[in-house]
Amino acid sequence: MEENKVVTRFAPSPTGFMHVGNLRTALYAWLLARKNNGNFILRIEDTDKEREVPGATEHILKVLKWVGIDWDEGPSVGGPHSPYTQSERLDLYKKYALNLIEQGLAYPDPYTAEEVEQFRRKAEQEKRAFLYREHRPEKFEKWDGSKPLRFKVPEIKSYHWHDVVFGDLSAGPEALDDFILIKSDGYPTYNFCHIVDDIEMGITHVVRGQEYISSIPKFLSLYEALKINPPIFVCLPHIMGKDGNKKLGKRDGAKDALEYKEEGYISSAIVNFLSLLGWHPKSDKEIFTVSELINVFDVQRIQKSGAQWNDDKLDWLNKEHMKMLTREEIEKNILEWLPEELQNPKLAPIIFERISKWGDIKEMVEKGELSFFAKQPEYDRQKLIFKNTLPDKIIENLKLAMNALGAIDENNFSQEKIKDALMPLADRLESRGELLHPVRYALSGLDKSPDPFIIASILGKNETLSRLQKAI
RNA sequence: GGCCCUAUCGUCUAACGGUUAGGACAUCGGCUUUUCAAGCCGGUAAUCCGGGUUCGAUUCCCGGUAGGGUCACCA
Numbered sequence: 001m002e003e004n005k006v007v008t009r010f011a012p013s014p015t016g017f018m019h020v021g022n023l024r025t026a027l028y029a030w031l032l033a034r035k036n037n038g039n040f041i042l043r044i045e046d047t048d049k050e051r052e053v054p055g056a057t058e059h060i061l062k063v064l065k066w067v068g069i070d071w072d073e074g075p076s077v078g079g080p081h082s083p084y085t086q087s088e089r090l091d092l093y094k095k096y097a098l099n100l101i102e103q104g105l106a107y108p109d110p111y112t113a114e115e116v117e118q119f120r121r122k123a124e125q126e127k128r129a130f131l132y133r134e135h136r137p138e139k140f141e142k143w144d145g146s147k148p149l150r151f152k153v154p155e156i157k158s159y160h161w162h163d164v165v166f167g168d169l170s171a172g173p174e175a176l177d178d179f180i181l182i183k184s185d186g187y188p189t190y191n192f193c194h195i196v197d198d199i200e201m202g203i204t205h206v207v208r209g210q211e212y213i214s215s216i217p218k219f220l221s222l223y224e225a226l227k228i229n230p231p232i233f234v235c236l237p238h239i240m241g242k243d244g245n246k247k248l249g250k251r252d253g254a255k256d257a258l259e260y261k262e263e264g265y266i267s268s269a270i271v272n273f274l275s276l277l278g279w280h281p282k283s284d285k286e287i288f289t290v291s292e293l294i295n296v297f298d299v300q301r302i303q304k305s306g307a308q309w310n311d312d313k314l315d316w317l318n319k320e321h322m323k324m325l326t327r328e329e330i331e332k333n334i335l336e337w338l339p340e341e342l343q344n345p346k347l348a349p350i351i352f353e354r355i356s357k358w359g360d361i362k363e364m365v366e367k368g369e370l371s372f373f374a375k376q377p378e379y380d381r382q383k384l385i386f387k388n389t390l391p392d393k394i395i396e397n398l399k400l401a402m403n404a405l406g407a408i409d410e411n412n413f414s415q416e417k418i419k420d421a422l423m424p425l426a427d428r429l430e431s432r433g434e435l436l437h438p439v440r441y442a443l444s445g446l447d448k449s450p451d452p453f454i455i456a457s458i459l460g461k462n463e464t465l466s467r468l469q470k471a472i
Numbered sequence: 473g474g475c476c477c478u479a480u481c482g483u484c485u486a487a488c489g490g491u492u493a494g495g496a497c498a499u500c501g502g503c504u505u506u507u508c509a510a511g512c513c514g515g516u517a518a519u520c521c522g523g524g525u526u527c528g529a530u531u532c533c534c535g536g537u538a539g540g541g542u543c544a545c546c547a
Contacts, residue, residue, distance in 0.1 A: 013547050048546055113545070120544085127473035129543045148545050166477070174475050174543085183545040190547045214476055214542040237478080238540070276496095280485055284495045303485080305478050306540065313484065313497045353510050369508095386506070426506080436506040448508040 006038030007204045010064075010071075011194060013045045014056030018063045019254040020309075021209070021239045024274040028236060029207035030069045031275070031297040041201055042074030044085040045194065047187040057085075063257045067267045068290055073201075081201045086193055093188040096196050096226070097149055097181055105154060105225045106181055107140035108147040133178040149182040151192070154225050159217040164205075164234045165302045166213065175217035195219055199228050205299075207234040234299055237278050238306040264337065264358025265314070269321035273314045277307045287320045315356040322352075337361040341374040346458045350450045369446070373458060376467060377445025384471055386437040395472055397435040398442065400425050402468045408461065415457040422453070442471035 010026040012018060033040035042064070044057055061075065073079025083089060100106035109116070116132070123130040133153060143149050153176045160170040181192040188196075198206060213235050223230040241254070260270055272288050280303070281288075281296045288296070322330065331348045337358050338347070347370065355361055364370055371377070385394055404421040405413075422439065426432035440452035443459065456464040 011547090015547075045547070051546065109545085116545090123543090124473085129474045131543085169476080171476060172474095177543085180545055185545075187545090189545070194547085208547095209541095210477070211541055212547090235477095240540085242483090276484065278484090282486090284486075286484095286496055307485090308483060310483055310497070316497060350509085354508080431506080433506040438506090440506060444507095446507085450508075451506075 005204070006033055006036040007041065007202050008033040008038065008207055009041040009043055009198070009201065009203050010069075010207075011043040011045050011197075012060050013048060013051075014053060014060065015048060015051040016053050016056060017256040017258070018056075018060045020257050020260070020270075020274065021254055023063060023067065023257045023270075024239060024277060025207060025209060025236055026064060026069055027067070027271060027274050028234070028279070028297075028299075028302070029205075030071075031294060032205055032207060032234070032299055033072075034294045035297050038204070039072045040070070041079070041081075041203070042071035042084065043197060043201070044075060045190065046085060046087045047183075047190065047193060049087075049185065049187060059258070066258065066261055067271050086197065087187070089193070089197070090186065090188070092200065093182065093193050093196055097188075097192075100151065100181070100225060101143060101149075103225070104140070105152045106143070106149050107137070107152055108143040109150050109180070110137050110141060110147065111135070129174055131174070131177050133176075136178055145182075145186060146184060148180045148184050150178045151181050151222060151225070152178055153221050155221070159220050161216065161220060161230070161233065163213070164232060164299050165237070166210070166235055166304060169213065169216070171214070171217045175214060176221055177218065179218055191215065191218060192222070195222055195226075198231060199226070203231050205232045205234055207236065210235040210237055234302075237303055239277055240306045240308040242309045242311065262359070264360070264362075265318050266321045266357075269314070269318035272321065273317050276317075277309070278303045287317065289324070319356040322356075333358055334361060338370075339365060342370055344373065344458065347373060350454060350458075369449075372444045372446065372449070372455075376463075376470070379441065379445035381471075383447070384438045384441050386431070386433045389434045393434065394438050397425075397429070398438055398468055398472050401435060401439050402465055402472075405456065405461065405464060405468070410461045413457060413461040413464075415453045418456050419453045438471065439468065442467050 008029040010029050012022060012026075030040050032038070042061075044060075046052055046057070057075065064071070071077060073081060074084045078084075097106060111119075116135075119132070119135055120130045132150070133156075136152070140152075141147075156173045156176055158170060158172050159175070160168065163169050179191050180189050182188050197203075216233065220230060239254075257270070261267070268290050271290050271293065272286075275288065275293050275297070276286060279297070280301055281298075282301070283296075325333075327348075330352055331345050334348045334351050335343055335345065338344075338351075338361060342365065351361060351364065351370070354364065385391060401422060404425060405418065408417050408421055422435065423432075426435040429435055436452055440449060440455070443452055443455045443464065444450075449455065459467070
């Protein structure tokens, strides 16, 4: 491997579905790697066997594939640091643990879980932060694997370090503690094994959420014990929920990333939106394709404060990405979301104007906003009347419209021709609505609908005349 | 409670000591118009508070306030 090559990773736990917060972390790590022609590694951190959810790993891979985040090393592609699933790397962690024991920097926890819990409660009562090391045994027993193995903090001191996003950070000795390296079930803790793996895999930039900032002194003390230089830290601000100022988590309604797929969002729009949630390019440009994003992405411009999720902006961005599709692609997508009886490509333009994501089509269909294209609508005859126009006048206008439309060649019944036929008639009236409204309503049966010209052109000459006749 | 982080329009953000504090979403108004949608044009709207430093602070420092994170045999 070349010197100085950027290597980042995304290291999710298969403990549930992957939500958009996780996805943004993955995205930033990936953008950082791609921007620098580096490597992006996917690593599955499945050391919590209690909380592991079957199928979660597959789900994570599916989300990443959907948005186009590819990995150079990891599950299903392999790589020089194989395997990429932590439960298959237990020997490695043990090797590191033994090394620490030899140095006198790791020891078995002699207390029962209940005893430790008591220490914790006492600290809480005294309104102090709980520190296990205050109860550290004077003499270390030999570790036989039945007890948790703890790290002995080599030196209780303050730490100062640099974070790419948050700048210079520091924490006092209270942040340091004898954390658990290996649990009594034999699996390592995150605090331990992520560091081992990051070292082994040559990770240069660790990108993760800012909730880890308070743990970094612990990591630093472990790096010191291991005599390894820590990587570059890149902590990301939280994504906040839409209603409160709470960190966006599963409990506060953070959605499964795949739900956005099901709702008909375009993956590049999700990527674009997520990229802007806590990061901003130098220019005022906001609409980016994924490859443009790789070009302009810059970790230095990541925000410090948390950003609130905003569905309106996501929808707007999604629409902008939809507009980048070709006419054929748009038509194809729309037809996919349309039921059998509405499979008509001519509907595409009027639908496209009215949606910001494909899933909106489903809503339009459910609300009956399109059903008049499939069958003659039932409607309230009173509503044919435009404002205070007399009913006789309406009938007369409808007849005029019928005559004008009847004169158009059936094979040439286009929107333009229809407009050319009706507009001169409408212009002669006091208000165009006296003619256009009853025509539109006769064709659609809806208070709100597309204009009568396009409706008529889609319905065709025969159906149009028949509906006008019925109205009369 | 200890420790840590953050603070510009409702929201996402620009500004890296000197700007009429800019852009985007949302909102409001106008144009267009037969209704809706789309489109175009325009408006309202922000530097949390108090001290310093400075000729000059959104910007630097200190204090307050508010919000967030963390204090697991979870990651």
